[in-house]
Amino acid sequence: MLQNDLLLRALNGECVSRPPVWMMRQAGRFLPAYQKLREQYDFFTRCQTPELVAQITCLPVDVLGVDAAILFSDILVVLPAMGIEVQLIEGKGPWLVNPVERPTDTDRIRVPDVSQSLGYVFQGIRATLEKLDNRVPLIGFAGAPWTLLCYLVEGKGSSSFEKARAFCYHYPAAAHDLLSKLTRTTIAYLQEQVKAGVHCIQLFDSWAGWLTPEAFEEFALPYLQEITTTLSAYCPVILFPKGISFGLSALANSGAHAIGIDWTISPNQARTLVGNKLTLQGNLDPAVLLTDAHTIKQHTQHMIQVFGVNRYIANLGHGILPQTPVENARIFVQTVQEYTPEALSTKS
Amino acid sequence: MLQNDLLLRALNGECVSRPPVWMMRQAGRFLPAYQKLREQYDFFTRCQTPELVAQITCLPVDVLGVDAAILFSDILVVLPAMGIEVQLIEGKGPWLVNPVERPTDTDRIRVPDVSQSLGYVFQGIRATLEKLDNRVPLIGFAGAPWTLLCYLVEGKGSSSFEKARAFCYHYPAAAHDLLSKLTRTTIAYLQEQVKAGVHCIQLFDSWAGWLTPEAFEEFALPYLQEITTTLSAYCPVILFPKGISFGLSALANSGAHAIGIDWTISPNQARTLVGNKLTLQGNLDPAVLLTDAHTIKQHTQHMIQVFGVNRYIANLGHGILPQTPVENARIFVQTVQEYTPEALSTKS
Numbered sequence: 001m002l003q004n005d006l007l008l009r010a011l012n013g014e015c016v017s018r019p020p021v022w023m024m025r026q027a028g029r030f031l032p033a034y035q036k037l038r039e040q041y042d043f044f045t046r047c048q049t050p051e052l053v054a055q056i057t058c059l060p061v062d063v064l065g066v067d068a069a070i071l072f073s074d075i076l077v078v079l080p081a082m083g084i085e086v087q088l089i090e091g092k093g094p095w096l097v098n099p100v101e102r103p104t105d106t107d108r109i110r111v112p113d114v115s116q117s118l119g120y121v122f123q124g125i126r127a128t129l130e131k132l133d134n135r136v137p138l139i140g141f142a143g144a145p146w147t148l149l150c151y152l153v154e155g156k157g158s159s160s161f162e163k164a165r166a167f168c169y170h171y172p173a174a175a176h177d178l179l180s181k182l183t184r185t186t187i188a189y190l191q192e193q194v195k196a197g198v199h200c201i202q203l204f205d206s207w208a209g210w211l212t213p214e215a216f217e218e219f220a221l222p223y224l225q226e227i228t229t230t231l232s233a234y235c236p237v238i239l240f241p242k243g244i245s246f247g248l249s250a251l252a253n254s255g256a257h258a259i260g261i262d263w264t265i266s267p268n269q270a271r272t273l274v275g276n277k278l279t280l281q282g283n284l285d286p287a288v289l290l291t292d293a294h295t296i297k298q299h300t301q302h303m304i305q306v307f308g309v310n311r312y313i314a315n316l317g318h319g320i321l322p323q324t325p326v327e328n329a330r331i332f333v334q335t336v337q338e339y340t341p342e343a344l345s346t347k348s
Numbered sequence: 349m350l351q352n353d354l355l356l357r358a359l360n361g362e363c364v365s366r367p368p369v370w371m372m373r374q375a376g377r378f379l380p381a382y383q384k385l386r387e388q389y390d391f392f393t394r395c396q397t398p399e400l401v402a403q404i405t406c407l408p409v410d411v412l413g414v415d416a417a418i419l420f421s422d423i424l425v426v427l428p429a430m431g432i433e434v435q436l437i438e439g440k441g442p443w444l445v446n447p448v449e450r451p452t453d454t455d456r457i458r459v460p461d462v463s464q465s466l467g468y469v470f471q472g473i474r475a476t477l478e479k480l481d482n483r484v485p486l487i488g489f490a491g492a493p494w495t496l497l498c499y500l501v502e503g504k505g506s507s508s509f510e511k512a513r514a515f516c517y518h519y520p521a522a523a524h525d526l527l528s529k530l531t532r533t534t535i536a537y538l539q540e541q542v543k544a545g546v547h548c549i550q551l552f553d554s555w556a557g558w559l560t561p562e563a564f565e566e567f568a569l570p571y572l573q574e575i576t577t578t579l580s581a582y583c584p585v586i587l588f589p590k591g592i593s594f595g596l597s598a599l600a601n602s603g604a605h606a607i608g609i610d611w612t613i614s615p616n617q618a619r620t621l622v623g624n625k626l627t628l629q630g631n632l633d634p635a636v637l638l639t640d641a642h643t644i645k646q647h648t649q650h651m652i653q654v655f656g657v658n659r660y661i662a663n664l665g666h667g668i669l670p671q672t673p674v675e676n677a678r679i680f681v682q683t684v685q686e687y688t689p690e691a692l693s694t695k696s
Binding site: 170212214246265 | 591633634
């Protein structure tokens with residue numbers, strides 16, 4: 001039995017006394033203890049060694065007291081399993097040796113037996129669960145097909161992934177073939193994560209917002225829906241389609257338990273688009289954590305006030321910034337955990 | 349008298365037989381003739397030499413036959429006039445020697461006498477008008493205050509300008525002081541452009557979309573409105589608030605003649621938010637121009653069909669990408685110029 005099941009209760013729409021809180025990228029680069037491990041082990045060693053995965057995943061639970069752990073891993077780990085070599089250059093990001101440039105390049109992308117090729121992830125989950133010892137739930141995750149296609153085609157990070165967009169316009173059949181392989185792989189990968197014991201999963205469509213609304217409907221939405229419909233039979237699913245505004249309404253009936261929103265959409269707009277049956281997650285601008293205690297508290301309390309306590313998971317609107325002081329992250333987490341509507345009304 | 353006044357007629361809401369077309373960043377990096385000048389002269393020499401400004405501004409009119417010229421310059425030219433040294437590192441972008449980091453740093457930002465410090469821009473406009481010889485209208489432009497603040501604080505380009513966002517949250521009074529100085533400078537700068545002869549102006553709020561809706565209302569909108577209200581008494585004003593969705597409706601009553609939209613919002617959504625009294629400009633995904641003739645024609649015709657011929661200026665949803673083949677840009681321009689609703693219905 002979980003000692004703190006606030007996240008799962010919020011996902012199921014149960015009444016809670018205050019919202020659960022965790023932060024995207026909480027198990028990573030802003031934590032000094034992580035930086036030390038980074039000096040000792042390269043990225044893939046950190047991802048592929050169950051003991052290190054468990055240690056890094058638990059760091060923010062130990063250090064900040066967040067209400068959920070999210071597995072330390074990377075959305076790109078599925079690519080090597082599918083036959084695509086990914087190098088990770090520290091400080092520069094991912095780099096693909098042979099990106100997909102022409103339709104025929106999709107032939108060399110295979111749908112793998114994830115239980116074998118990604119076995120280290122599931123071992124990492126089991127090691128983490130042991131270390132977590134039922135303190136908080138563990139969130140599993142994967143990248144959404146469109147976001148994975150971005151890296152497959154672009155070959156590296158990009159400010160707006162124009163090569164990936166052009167590939168979809170230019171070669172729609174090849175794009176759908178690729179997206180279909182990514183979808184089958186992702187479903188199997190997430191099912192294995194659930195079997196290994198994660199309590200819920202988040203699907204990151206980090207670059208959904210770079211698509212036109214029509215291209216989102218064609219190249220992102222159906223695959224998000226397919227994964228969510230399948231997975232939501234096994235565990236709660238959180239969708240994070242970053243940069244999407246109007247398109248949010250189409251996701252309301254995907255079977256997802258929650259939709260994560262970034263800071264560029266207001267809680268009220270999101271609620272209007274998504275309706276009252278789903279939980280919302282987000283959306284403090286991560287830049288707020290670069291300011292001071294007073295500003296962080298003020299913005300965080302205001303955010304909860306607008307979202308409301310129920311059907312809500314407090315989080316940032318995107319990953320925590322690497323230069324965030326640990327103390328500021330702690331103030332954010334504590335402000336959520338100490339939130340009571342009464343306390344707010346007497347303070348303001 | 350202008351030989352081709354289609355742009356001005358579209359801005360004034362007059363009926364036209366087909367929409368005018370131009371492309372953001374059309375006078376620049378994708379043109380081989382521009383690349384040659386780039387090898388000979390550094391960026392500031394290109395911007396500050398009236399003959400070069402005239403030559404570069406006219407290139408896309410000569411080479412592609414666009415319906416409007418936009419002055420070759422840069423939104424950052426106002427910063428040196430305000431006391432901030434800007435270096436431009438080729439291939440890397442702008443770099444500020446002393447960015448604004450603390451509230452007291454705003455003291456060294458001055459509101460200049462633009463007629464003196466930016467005289468070379470107005471000379472460039474006069475030289476361009478002579479070379480254009482009334483073939484098409486000339487668009488002047490400036491950066492919006494929030495977008496200029498992004499560079500002032502960040503000190504360089506950025507994928508999401510988090511330091512600038514944090515500065516606004518942390519030091520709102522200093523941010524408003526800075527935005528106010530930028531607004532006064534921009535109004536004077538654009539008024540001088542109009543005096544020098546530009547036919548209309550575009551205000552680029554390229555990074556508006558990185559703000560929360562509340563921060564957009566506080567740190568961007570009032571300044572956009574002040575500039576637009578003042579300038580629209582002199583000439584038509586096009587606002588380009590990139591990345592804004594819901595916020596578009598607040599701009600409908602700013603006095604602007606047109607609002608430019610990027611590719612992530614649909615023409616119908618934009619029309620609903622902006623209403624029928626303004627002209628819309630945009631919004632082909634620039635990545636479409638990286639594909640082939642058939643795909644470019646198809647997407648361009650579909651775009652015009654959805655926007656409609658009237659109260660519409662065909663353009664890209666952001667600047668043309670440097671790697672765009674000239675022939676593809678030409679196909680885009682020609683497709684707009686050959687557009688007739690009849691031709692489309694017999695083809696499709």
